[in-house]
Amino acid sequence: MTGKSAPAASLRTATSWSYALSLGKMGISLGLAFVLAAMLGPRAFGVIAMALVFVNFIEMLQQQGLMPAIVSRKTLTDRHADTAFWIVIAVGAVCTIAGIASASWWAEVNGLPELAPVIRVLALTVPLTSTVVIHEALLRRQLAFKQLTIRTWVSLVSGGVAGLLGALLGLGVWALVLQQVVTATVAVVVLWTVSPWRPKFRVDRKAARELWSYSTRAASSSLGLFIGGRVDVLLTGLLFGPVVVGLYRLGQRLASTAVDVTARGMQAVALPGLAGVQGDSIAFGSRLVRMQRITAALALPLLGLLAGAAGPIEKILGPEWDGTATAIRLLAIMQAFAAISLLLGPALQAWNRPGTLSIVIWASSALKIAALVLAAWATPDDSMALVLLCLAMIVATGVSTVVIVWVSSRVLHLRVREMLRAWAPGAIAGFVAVSISGGIVRFAVLPALFELLLAGVAGAIGAGLCLWASAPEFRSMVGTLRARSVRGPKVAIAQKSVSDAAAHGPVSERA
Structure with a gap:
């Protein structure tokens, strides 16, 4: 095992695959x-959302911050990886x-007796996922x-x-449980297959102490991040019941998916990509700002399209989902705040300040x-x-975003x-995307599906023209797409353009 992180040059390829991961996951x-x-x-x-909050909390505890400790460590040996693997296995059990x-x-506590058996079945996947935590950390470290x-x-x-087979068979919520169990099981099998690393049966005390210093601080951040990211579902279940949770969760999932496909790909490579230049404050800041430009240029227009087209989405889902359109529009605003600050957490970790990140995250969680x-108190x-x-x-x-931006600017x-x-x-x-797509939805008299397609296409064209006029990275991406269209699929070229901009900046800056 190499003792160093992957070179910065690998950031381009890693970003391409990271965006491919996000695009496939979204679709x-x-x-x-x-x-x-x-x-x-x-x-x-x-x-299922209320059950997964509980199970995901267990999965978070099993990692104890060891994944970021492995990814960001300057010198990593087989002793560290083997020790971390068996610690995760033991804690997971x-x-x-x-x-x-x-x-x-x-x-x-939630007043839902049917939650208990669902949680017990889902909890059985935790020992499985324990076996690949370090595998995933090593692959992320190597980009x-x-x-x-x-x-x-x-x-x-x-x-x-x-899950679809279970739904067709009339299993109800157990169709979603089956979906989660199969997804987790197959993920473990595939990761063991594609990862070349195999743990040895040893636990080194010195390696454990070296990892512990960082992982305890990172674990605090992970716990705060988990609570901040799941407290809405947790408290909604306690205060409002499963129907409101279901409506809220679907709206949140659609809005967060827009961020996942545009910004999470960059976030996934931000920690290893920024850690490679953590000793150079100028290069670090320059790379981080370029990454932020790209994620904002991709995430915010897509959220605008989603908010503008929320009406026909609700119509397609059916009358049971009444209220989802309002939730989508409001949660798109929330996710916009999250998207613009998404890279600051990995940046603080890469700058070796997980303790600072932990304080910010816990303050954000308390605010939520x-x-x-x-x-809940004010709901009539x-x-x-x-x-x-x-x-x-x-x-x-919004307030949490202001806080982490201010703290990051100082640190x-x-x-x-x-x-x-x-x-x-x-x-x-x-803003252009939501104005165009929302205007079409309001005035067009079409079947819901056609309304959705028309609003999406028109809004995307308007947002694209706006980015062309104001974002050098977007023009560079389109120029690369035209110049290299004969070399391979357009999607791959577009992803390559995004990753080039992330690693090196726009053409004008490189010149």
């Missing part, structure tokens, strides 16, 4: 979500037993996103097929909890629950003005 997940939502209704989605034992308590992409595509398709409790009736829930999340996420020696300039082209294009 597969959204398609499955729409079909299963129409077949099963919001209550089933609410129950303990957490699984605790999760199964406390499933009835969590079901009772080997091709293998991670294969894992994601194969597992999602397999789980989706299983307070906002959600206040929303069930008809306003979903709207107030979304508004609470917008306010909490990383970045000017807020530079970050605002980086986000501006994407923000303008997003």
